Amino acid sequence: MDFKHILNRLKSAKFWMHFFGYFAFIMVFIILSLWVLDLYTHHGEGVSVPDVTGMNYEAARDRLDNEDLNALIVDSQYVKGLGAGTVLDQMPKAGAVVKSSRTIYLTVNAASAPTRALPDLADNSSVRQAQVKLRAMGFKMGPIEPIDGEKDWVYAIKINGQKVFAGDRVPSDAILTLVVGTGLYSGENDSIQYSIHDVGDYSENLSDDGFNENED
Numbered sequence: 001m002d003f004k005h006i007l008n009r010l011k012s013a014k015f016w017m018h019f020f021g022y023f024a025f026i027m028v029f030i031i032l033s034l035w036v037l038d039l040y041t042h043h044g045e046g047v048s049v050p051d052v053t054g055m056n057y058e059a060a061r062d063r064l065d066n067e068d069l070n071a072l073i074v075d076s077q078y079v080k081g082l083g084a085g086t087v088l089d090q091m092p093k094a095g096a097v098v099k100s101s102r103t104i105y106l107t108v109n110a111a112s113a114p115t116r117a118l119p120d121l122a123d124n125s126s127v128r129q130a131q132v133k134l135r136a137m138g139f140k141m142g143p144i145e146p147i148d149g150e151k152d153w154v155y156a157i158k159i160n161g162q163k164v165f166a167g168d169r170v171p172s173d174a175i176l177t178l179v180v181g182t183g184l185y186s187g188e189n190d191s192i193q194y195s196i197h198d199v200g201d202y203s204e205n206l207s208d209d210g211f212n213e214n215e216d
């Protein structure tokens with residue numbers, strides 16, 4: 001195709017009619033695509049996230065629904081004194097601007113404290129070892145209950161006066177009482193331990209032949 005033929009085609013009304021027709025179609029297609037995309041992404045629209053912490057879950061869900069937002073529980077923790085289902089945290093945070101229909105992720109208060117299995121400590125550890133281990137597990141310690149027995153030796157663990165044993169699952173907020181030996185003994189069948197300071201050195205009263213010099 002030579003230059004003269006191209007020039008003749010450019011002068012053709014039919015060519016320009018087709019050209020503008022294609023151009024108009026492309027422009028309409030672009031405009032419609034942008035409009036649909038704008039509707040889909042809610043471009044330019046924003047919702048300020050309300051603060052729902054401290055509300056129970058049902059009230060928080062209704063509050064978010066009124067703002068065209070969704071609520072979803074993703075985690076739970078336990079805070080003593082708060083009702084079950086109370087919202088402890090939210091993400092995104094209050095005041096954040098998000099698109100409508102956005103999901104707000106909630107952490108709520110559990111109905112009860114989680115439980116933990118007691119380690120084998122009774123008659124198996126000193127009071128110091130037991131306290132360190134139990135506190136590391138998150139347990140709270142109450143006053144020690146003294147008992148006749150080996151000094152600072154743990155003989156039992158109690159909750160509200162009831163013995164609990166190794167492997168028992170115990171609420172993490174329970175207050176544990178350690179039953180600990182005092183180093184003193186009583187009773188006919190108990191082993192009695194005395195020091196020289198308690199009774200003196202008995203050997204000082206013995207003669208060379210092994211008899212007590214004060215005996216008649």
